[in-house]
Amino acid sequence: MRGRTYRGGVARPWRVVLAAVALIAVAAIILFAVGQRKTTASSSPATGTATAAALAALLRQGTRDTAPGYWETPSATLAAAAAGADDARFRALGALLVQDGFAILKVGPALTFAMREALTDLSQVEAELVPHWQSSHLADVLERVMLDKPANWQQHYAGNGQTAHLLRRYSYSDRVRYYWHEPRVKEAVDVLMANLRNTSIAETLLSCFLPDEYRAVRAGTLQPDAHSLIIHRIRGVLRPYAAACGN
Numbered sequence: 676m677r678g679r680t681y682r683g684g685v686a687r688p689w690r691v692v693l694a695a696v697a698l699i700a701v702a703a704i705i706l707f708a709v710g711q712r713k714t715t716a717s718s719s720p721a722t723g724t725a726t727a728a729a730l731a732a733l734l735r736q737g738t739r740d741t742a743p744g745y746w747e748t749p750s751a752t753l754a755a756a757a758a759g760a761d762d763a764r765f766r767a768l769g770a771l772l773v774q775d776g777f778a779i780l781k782v783g784p785a786l787t788f789a790m791r792e793a794l795t796d797l798s799q800v801e802a803e804l805v806p807h808w809q810s811s812h813l814a815d816v817l818e819r820v821m822l823d824k825p826a827n828w829q830q831h832y833a834g835n836g837q838t839a840h841l842l843r844r845y846s847y848s849d850r851v852r853y854y855w856h857e858p859r860v861k862e863a864v865d866v867l868m869a870n871l872r873n874t875s876i877a878e879t880l881l882s883c884f885l886p887d888e889y890r891a892v893r894a895g896t897l898q899p900d901a902h903s904l905i906i907h908r909i910r911g912v913l914r915p916y917a918a919a920c921g922n
Contacts, residue, residue: 785912794867
């Protein structure tokens with residue numbers, strides 16, 4: 676893989692994907708925050724005093740949080756959704772949070788999780804199409820970099836050996852998102868994207884490794900290039916959030 680830096684002005688579409696993920700997450704936070712009702716407060720000292728008194732009275736209402744029965748048991752639906760009992764309920768969690776008045780839904784880790792999945796799937800496609808010596812070996816590079824620099828995952832994953840290996844690669848917390856900027860990882864992604872640009876991806880490979888994208892390609896709504904496949908996977912994650920907000 677040495678010598679294949681793909682510098683010198685060659686476009687790196689995957690970096691555009693990473694930047695888009697960050698921008699989408701920031702935009703989502705701003706939109707959710709702006710969408711909430713704004714309250715205005717008078718600058719008058721008298722009004723401010725009255726507001727403070729009303730707030731103090733409001734805070735004195737109800738029972739103390741140490742009183743018996745203060746903490747209500749969450750609904751079975753919410754508990755099951757949070758636990759990921761099944762995919763439909765898990766995807767409904769966003770809608771339940773919106774209904775409960777949450778102003779901000781954190782979407783960033785979900786987007787990077789989807790990007791990581793797409794890149795992992797594409798690296799499997801690459802392994803079928805490209806000679807071993809020419810492959811990006813993205814998964815191996817990520818593993819080595821995470822082991823060399825464990826600060827961003829070591830305190831989050833319990834266990835060792837195979838357990839820790841699986842968590843580094845597939846955990847829902849997606850701590851791997853802190854390593855995409857590492858030079859060795861960026862170079863591996865560059866090689867992956869270049870390899871897939873230089874060869875066509877058979878539909879049967881898409882069906883095996885990226886089935887959702889395969890169906891979109893067959894329907895004529897998606898181009899079977901690596902960049903488009905990654906964007907499609909990320910947009911698929913955004914849809915439940917949009918649906919939860921009534922969009």
